[in-house]
Amino acid sequence: MGEDDAHGDEVHAKIADLVDGILAGEQRxxxxxxxxxxxxxxGHRTLISRLHEHAGSAAVIGVTGAPGAGKSTLVDKLAATYRERGDTVGVVAVDPSSPxxxxxxxxxxxxxxxxxxxxxxxxxxxxxxxxxxGLSTATADTVTALDAFGKDVVIIETVGAGQNEVDIVRTAPTVAVLVQPGSGDDVQTLKAGILEIGDVFVVNKADTDGVERPVAELEEMVHRRQGATVGLDVGHHGSGALGMNAHGTDGADVREEVADDPTGEAPSWTPKVLRTVGTTGEGVAELIETFDAHTGYLRDSGALAERTHRRYAEEIRTLVRADLGxxxxxxxxxxxxxxxxxxxxRKRETDPYTVANEIVDPIARCIERDNG
Amino acid sequence: MSAEQEKRAIRCLVAKVGLDGHDRGAHVIARAFRDAGFEVVYSGLHRAPGEIVQAAVQEDVDVLGISILSGAHNTLVPKVIEGLKEYGAFEDTLIVVGGIIPDDDKAELKELGVAEVFGPGTPMEETIEFIREHVPERA
Structure with missing residues (x-):
């Protein structure tokens, strides 16, 4: 928090006002x-520090997919449907910027x-x-703000699919991947990346021709993957089950091991494949039911705590690296x-290793002195 | 971290209010603003004043550019300004209006709190320069 001391009381007062305003429900x-x-x-760090304790109750959903797949339109309908049942909604929609x-x-x-x-x-x-x-950091911090504000559901809409959505996955425990009909070849090429991040696959624009093919392909991929790597299923965002075991935590990992047994009743999650029509809202209610089911699974299986834990570990690492940088x-x-x-x-007066050592040494010495 | 760079960008809302369906100008402006390095939220057509207020408040824009070609500016602009005041967003939002506005009305709009009115044929650089100069200094 030392960063803010330098900026004086004015910043402190302003941040305090913002936090009070957010907790009082002020839009502005x-x-x-x-x-x-x-x-x-x-002062933004103090801001997030203060908001953190008030956050943690919102269901966070990530929506990703290729440009033009219908993410925004579907997010609009999702928000409206959540509102119908009385939930308040926050949306963060990320668009690309010009390089x-x-x-x-x-x-x-x-x-x-x-x-x-x-x-x-x-x-x-x-x-x-x-x-x-930094995109992931700003998005994650914005989710924290919306959560602390009291939103029941926070939806993150990513830029058109690229490499960024891997970041988004870390922020959103539930991820929907949108696919549109006629992109069969895309599905083929995206298989490896997308299968790993989707908890729910949504074939949008399901009122157009050719909807059967992506649905069938996704179903096949989802189930083939499950057959091939049953043990990894629960940790499909990464090394979930392995991570749990490594941490030696409570009974959750035992349940997850049981989930490997096809006859077991323990919570497990096979990615679902759904159809929607974003423009009419068809299939959106079912999509929300699926999100609810996934949230329930995450909670009951212990996977939510494990994922959140992993996300914060990553966040701490990122922050420390950025600060040291x-x-x-x-x-x-x-x-x-x-x-x-x-x-x-270049003039051979010195070499890169010596320069790097000269720069890092004073920092390293400070750390040593602190610990000594 | 004192070393962490603060990165500011001028955020603009380009808004079409009311029943006027001509958005070519708004599109051209949005692209020019983008090329000037601004972050531009475009409202889409046929927005009610309340929608513009909601967007301006939630997006926390520095600049609100309202495009009106329908002649209804005397009704619509005051409603937007009223709404901004309600949410405490009027003071530090630069409001500019573009479109076909008679001179008499220009004075009236400026009195209400519109910073400038840009008519047809205004060079894009002039608008962008005006915004860069007058964008509210926010802490």
């Missing part, structure tokens, strides 16, 4: 807090036609801003900047 405070998070403004200007057109909001005027749906567009690994960047600047150092190496 939430909106402003998310801007802080996005901009990594002074040249940093600018972005955030168009997901256009599809939110079913929820206009309903302030209980908080919809926020976010630019990927080309951050190095920033310290190193400062140190490089103090020594004349990267260009001068590189030039000295």
């Amino acid at each position: 405070a939430l909106a402003r807090a998310i801007t802080h998070i996005e901009n990594r403004s002074p 040249y200007t940093g600018g972005a057109v955030l168009g997901d909001r256009i599809r939110m036609g079913s929820n206009v005027g309903d302030m209980e749906v908080f919809f926020r567009s976010m630019s990927a801003r080309g951050r190095l690994g 920033a310290l190193a960047t400062d140190e490089i600047e103090r020594r004349g900047g990267i260009d001068e150092l590189a030039e000295r190496v």
